[in-house]
Amino acid sequence: MARTDERFREAYNALLSICSSMPKNESLPSEAELSKKLGVSRTVIRSALSRLSDVGIIHWDGRDKRVMRELDDSDYIEVPSETISGDELERQFLNWILRFDVPPGTPLNASELCRRFNVPPHALHEFLASLSRFGLVARRQRGGWQLLGFTRDYALELFELRTMIELNAISRLVALPEEHPIWPQLDDLKCEHQELAEQIDKRYNDFSVLDERFHNAIYKVNHNRFIVELQRIIALVFYYHYQWDKSDERERNEAAIQEHLELIEAIQSRDESAALSAARKHLNTSKKTLLLSLKIHNHL
Template sequence: MARTDERFRRAYNRLLDICSTMAIGDELPAETALADKMEVSRTIVRTALQKLDSDNLIRWEGRTKTLIRKPQAEHRLVPAESSLSTEELEHRFFEWILRFDVPAGTSLNVAQLSRQFGVPVHNLQEFLAGLSRLGLVERRPRGGWSLLGFTSEFAVELSEFRMVLELNAVRQLLTLPPEHEIWKKLKALKREHEDLKSVLEERYHDFSLLDEKFHSAVNSVVRNRFVLEAQKLIKLIFNYHYMWDKRDELERNAAAIEEHLEWIDAMLDKDSARSEAAALKHLRRSKETLLQSLRVHKFA
């Protein structure tokens, strides 16, 4: 399979995911916005939109594309078996949990998920086995897999360890020279936060992906194999945890955006005291949010 075909298949399936979160009659975002969100070229976006139109999932009138039918499993394009990395599978799996609020205790249909994510069954089985070592899923006695919750003690320990790692990352970041790429990333992230803040009431679900992008950027300045492994688990829990209490999601995300902006400004000013204070403020609130989520779902 040509690499361009693989990119198109992934982009088209990503576009189906976006459509699945919309209501019938909603207008799709502009092509430029979709290209940025999907991280592909406008050419690929336009080709994917043309397929949506030909499959009678959208109505295309001039620049307006309106959703007229919800995508179904049969609309998805299955990539070649070797085309999906572990990181991409991880991203799709946890985004699925996040977007569709899959609750703890849900049985996982491996055959269905392998078709949905475009990976062979054995690859998905290996991925789930890895998650089981982190205590996020478990194999059922009679076969198959289930999603799990975790204890408040686990959450507290992980939160405290997260603070240690991210404060260390902040200290290293502030020593980097002006030409280092992190400063451009932080300026771009500031703009993204401000853009999302301006339309938050309609797009507050998008904050989780921006939150992951921000924390990943801060942590990227640390080059340590043990830290990287710990950060993977932290990302899975804090950025994709499937038991978030959704009752105040808009308000919580609005507060988190303000905390991120305060933190970013302090780092751009290279003010170590303000940077560490802003980081601690945000990380402590994230800890309390996680614990509240567990209490709501009776895991505390």
């Protein structure tokens, strides 16, 4: 695909994102402003505006350019290029929330997020729409998206579900045969936990990714498609959101590493009673941490 066509497609999708954040009948900025904002020539802007007019998204009469209807994902056009996968987008989005302290209620700038994560607008909109099913993000009345917070009831209901899923998985895990791939995987995870514990002063922020991988390994024993889907919301709430409280993050992560190691050793010994006890201890710690974080951030 020629670079000129790629620039047009990118500009067109970027204009769509701008239109999606505006109410019906509101006027678009001037061509000069759009050209400066999107970093493309006025010729490209005029071509994109012409197409928007042709498909009925805007009414264009001289300098008057008005949004005529709401948009959906089918309005965006494909931009064949090197972009990240859906799984990688999800991971980067969660990491962005963790490391940049994005508070609940924050409006999400679609154009900025597309540039940050190197994804086309339609892929970002599909991703945000998938998160909206769990009440994690919501469309704003005047267009665009907003990151939502978590209430105490939301957190407790999700914790109850997480506990049932995880304890069931552990009971199944300890009975798996010696040749099952989970056992070398647990060996590797144990080594990574021990290594992180030794470097905790410099690498305590790295615990979130290891935490998610560890619990994912346990959940996958269930081989349940619905659990895989629910794991997305569990990951956001328990592995990322609660860490917005940075006051004692290093100490909390160090303690969680030791709880993980205790659980891994119990699982490796095939001691179901000890494994379930270690899992309940770790789950209750996670619950207390989450509720304390919500209280500190006035979400209770």
